[in-house]
Amino acid sequence: MTTEPVITLRGVRAELGSRPVLRGIDLTVHRGEVVALLGANGSGKSTAVRTVIGQVPFTAGEIELFGAERRRFRDWARVGYVPQRTTAAGGVPATVTEVVSSGRLARTRFGLFRKGDRAAVRRSLELVGMADRAKDSVDALSGGQHQRVLIARALASEPDLLIMDEPMAGVDLASQEVLAETLRTQVGQGATVLLVLHELGPLEPLIDRAVVLRDGCVLHDGPPPKAVGQHALPGHDHVHPHAPADAGPIRTGLLS
């Protein structure tokens, strides 16, 4: 494994509506590495990824992609991005193939598709086991199938770097297996992966390094934390005590 950095963040700060979300993040992902970005809700892990792809502006620090300054980076075909779900359904029906084809645009000139581009779209659908649904509307898919389509879309440009924001959220078990297998294949072919995860889950064996964020700062950067105590039991279902089951509905006094 070479140590050529694929993603570099140095002292990155970002704000959402004047509220600081990232307070100086340092993060380097090297070629061929699989890095998980962990942290509680609101810790800034999604925002960190979104500054890398340019969706959220950063107010201080430096970001580099493949050694190039992010603002100057143009080789987007090398990056495959899987956003947090819910964004792939528009107001007009679209087929699985149409959605996945969007991912191939980076490899085409003026959006003209050649034979090789159609083949690449088909191949990425086969990778996630959705080739038989190619002509179906994405509205007719389950949550897990939908996620597989979004991953196929990211793979369509045959990227060297995969950035995924919570790829396992709300995905059924069968699809989780397919996703883990797809990711394993990509990693085996030398892909670099940056994943935002709520918990390690079925991807745990693939992950080289975990970076844990809290309140917009890096808390831990090293080997993935091992589950301890009760959490390590096989079949442990990780449930957070965010909302006690016996809590009554919130009464604001406005209506009652």
Place this chain on the structure above:
Amino acid sequence: MEILDYAFMQRALLAAVLVGVTAPAVGVYLVQRRQALMGDGIGHVAMTGVGLGFLLSWSPVWMAAVVSVLGAVFMELVRWYARTRGDIALAMLFYGGMAGGVMFINLAPGGSTSNLSSFLFGSLSTVSPSDVTAICVLAAFVVLVTVGLRRQLFAVSQDEEFARVTGLPVRFLNLLTAVTAAVTVSVAMRVVGLLLVSALMVVPVAAAQQLTRSFAATFAVAVAIGVSVAVGGTVTSYYQDVPPGATIVLLTIGAFILLTALAAPLARRRARALAAARPGPDPAECSIPASRPADGKVGA
């Protein structure tokens, strides 16, 4: 066909065909972005252009095109920079545009609000040869953009965040969509009228969606519906002496209702064909994994 003997009807029908093509062609992207009412807003802004055209004795179609393009660019800028207070800014733009139109047309020598009426609701007899030239040029631009850049516009309208990571110039494409919608409003103004133009952008797309599963098919069917109702409405308007804009819009809504009624049996037939095509055990009673609901929607 005596209807084609009159030069004004030839012009009106040509304009109707172009409106029928361009309005749904832009509308499909607006609906996909969930900005179905954008055309309506631009229509209001275009009134200032019409008023200015009267005041300065320039072509109202070209002036409407210029002013509505500026308005559309402004709306796009508001969307970037003022996401939270954007609706207030847009409301001011819309009503300012309408008030400006009424004001300018009354300032024009011999002008009064009644001059506006043919622009608001469409009129066949007033499509002049110079209007037809303007409409042809503007419609060519709209078709070039909506067909030539369909993959790029689809990607941006579907998922802006992802489109940015494919390296597409997202802001430019958003701006281009807004400008193209503005140009379409000026194309459609003479036949359908500014207040009804948005209906021809949105309703054919909504009607087409009842039958289609793909974006490409929705685009094609919406344009087919658009051309049919625009030509049908124009011809009806000629024979029955009713206003063309209202006729076209009512026909479009009729098409929507008809296709919605057809959609349910069609979806059932499609599901049966699908079940027949897929080998393996077919659960006759409990068909949860194999079938989709009649409306084809699963919340995700």
